[in-house]
Amino acid sequence: MSQFMGFHRPNGDVGIRNHVLILSGTVYANTVCERVADTIHGAVPIVHANGRCQVAPDLRVTRRFLAGTAMNPNVGAVVIIDHFKEEGMTAEDLADDIAPTGKLIATVNIRGEGGFISAVEKATRYAQDFARRISLYQRDLAPMSKILFGTECGTSDTTSGLASNPANGLAGELLIAQGGRMLMAECTEWMGCENWLTEKAASPAVAEAILAGVRHMEARALASGEDIRGSQPTGDNMAGGLTTIEEKSMGAVKKIGDSPIIEYLEIAEAPTKTEAGNYVMYGPGMGAESISSMAAAGCQVLTFCTGGGHTSNHPIMPTIKVTGNRGSFELMRDTVDVDVSGVFTDEITLAEAGRIVYDEVARVCSGYLTKSEALRDNNSFAIHRVGPSI
Amino acid sequence: MKKVFVVYATDNVGTAVLEPIQTGDHVGCNGERSDLEVIAQADIAYGHKIALMDIAAGDTVLKYGLSIGSASCDIKAGDHVHTHNVESNRGRGDLAERVTVSAE
Numbered sequence: 001m002s003q004f005m006g007f008h009r010p011n012g013d014v015g016i017r018n019h020v021l022i023l024s025g026t027v028y029a030n031t032v033c034e035r036v037a038d039t040i041h042g043a044v045p046i047v048h049a050n051g052r053c054q055v056a057p058d059l060r061v062t063r064r065f066l067a068g069t070a071m072n073p074n075v076g077a078v079v080i081i082d083h084f085k086e087e088g089m090t091a092e093d094l095a096d097d098i099a100p101t102g103k104l105i106a107t108v109n110i111r112g113e114g115g116f117i118s119a120v121e122k123a124t125r126y127a128q129d130f131a132r133r134i135s136l137y138q139r140d141l142a143p144m145s146k147i148l149f150g151t152e153c154g155t156s157d158t159t160s161g162l163a164s165n166p167a168n169g170l171a172g173e174l175l176i177a178q179g180g181r182m183l184m185a186e187c188t189e190w191m192g193c194e195n196w197l198t199e200k201a202a203s204p205a206v207a208e209a210i211l212a213g214v215r216h217m218e219a220r221a222l223a224s225g226e227d228i229r230g231s232q233p234t235g236d237n238m239a240g241g242l243t244t245i246e247e248k249s250m251g252a253v254k255k256i257g258d259s260p261i262i263e264y265l266e267i268a269e270a271p272t273k274t275e276a277g278n279y280v281m282y283g284p285g286m287g288a289e290s291i292s293s294m295a296a297a298g299c300q301v302l303t304f305c306t307g308g309g310h311t312s313n314h315p316i317m318p319t320i321k322v323t324g325n326r327g328s329f330e331l332m333r334d335t336v337d338v339d340v341s342g343v344f345t346d347e348i349t350l351a352e353a354g355r356i357v358y359d360e361v362a363r364v365c366s367g368y369l370t371k372s373e374a375l376r377d378n379n380s381f382a383i384h385r386v387g388p389s390i
Numbered sequence: 391m392k393k394v395f396v397v398y399a400t401d402n403v404g405t406a407v408l409e410p411i412q413t414g415d416h417v418g419c420n421g422e423r424s425d426l427e428v429i430a431q432a433d434i435a436y437g438h439k440i441a442l443m444d445i446a447a448g449d450t451v452l453k454y455g456l457s458i459g460s461a462s463c464d465i466k467a468g469d470h471v472h473t474h475n476v477e478s479n480r481g482r483g484d485l486a487e488r489v490t491v492s493a494e
Contacts, residue, residue, distance in 0.1 A: 157437050158405050158407055158436075158437035158438070159407060159437065161454070162395065162397070162405070162407060191480050192457075192458075192478075192479075192480050193456065196456075218480070238472075238473060240437045241405070241406075241435065241436075241437030241438035241439065241472070242437075243439070243451075243458060243459060243471070243472050243473050243476045243478075244458050244459040244473075244476060244477070244478035244480075245478050245480050246456070246457060246458045246459055246478060246479070246480060247453060247458035247459070250453070250454045250456055250458065251454075307437075344395070344407055344408055345408075
């Protein structure tokens, strides 16, 4: 499959979903956002704990996460709600960031509207209008080269590094062969196998950025005064048989294949290049923050490789769960989409497993619902913090 | 004979990914080391690793052909290989001086 059916946006992006986003600018607007989204067909609330009393570098990252999520091609229209005029990040600031995409945008300020009830009413009217207008948008053929394919792993076990992750890397290679791009974050999990990554770097600058990113993340862990073994590998990783961060890393980075790494990105930053290949992003191993950073960077679809059977699903970026553990697939049948455990029993080759993953990604790009989407289990929006609350 | 999975020819551990291993089992290898055979000295749960040869304290433990840490004590062929006898060489805040990191 070299083409998919997607929503062509005014700026040339192609979405695989067509949501009305109800975006909270601050923690104090969350409930208003949820009430509006409850009422409106196809609306998704983006709520979070941030937006107030953050130091400037931290607030900049929050703004990238929020604006980037709204700029994602899977979003057709955005209603932004804030509480007050949040310094450095008003609803209008976010609207300015999002405006170049050409999407429908409206802002509502709770205090400006005279309180909760009026704000809900105004935002609901905007959202109703937007939902109807974007319902006229039709899917049309688009090349797979328009896809930015994110990949993540979580609740990893031994099968992850041996089956689901390498199968996923092969699926990425199939997309890259069509001109597409694959994005991997979680630089915590590059620790111990940096050379495997830097050998693929398209330039010395990319290689140095990869090394610097790992050093920075490792230094943050060291600065806590703690042994990183206390949190990596996680307890469920160790129960599954993974012993050290190095072992976890080796299995983890196999989520991407052997194509060159074109660009290194800061967290939640969109690629500046369109060249086919792998892209990597600074960020933590924490799943919800990591996949949210990739959605904010513009990924339309994400595979989540999981030995233990994870439930993670991003609100606007379909999150396809892939496992190499048949027991987890059977136990977590409600949320895990693809089983590649046949690799261990000679039922399928690793190359065939890669094709199975790619075909699932292509189907989801054309509108096929993931299991978690069908359940509306939109549990995984989270913003990475780089500073304290003040 | 029960089998473990060996990823790379230079590895000194195998993974019980096909079936769990019991103490005393004769264990052979799928993957890259079909020549090796050991007797399990411990139960090896699904997903866990077994030593394919003796690994001295301080020596490198190899999987995927790459270091996954160092032996923290002498490991005998057939032993369960995990956190009780392997330690990571990375992110060791307990061994390093405290360092300061800027906010971004």
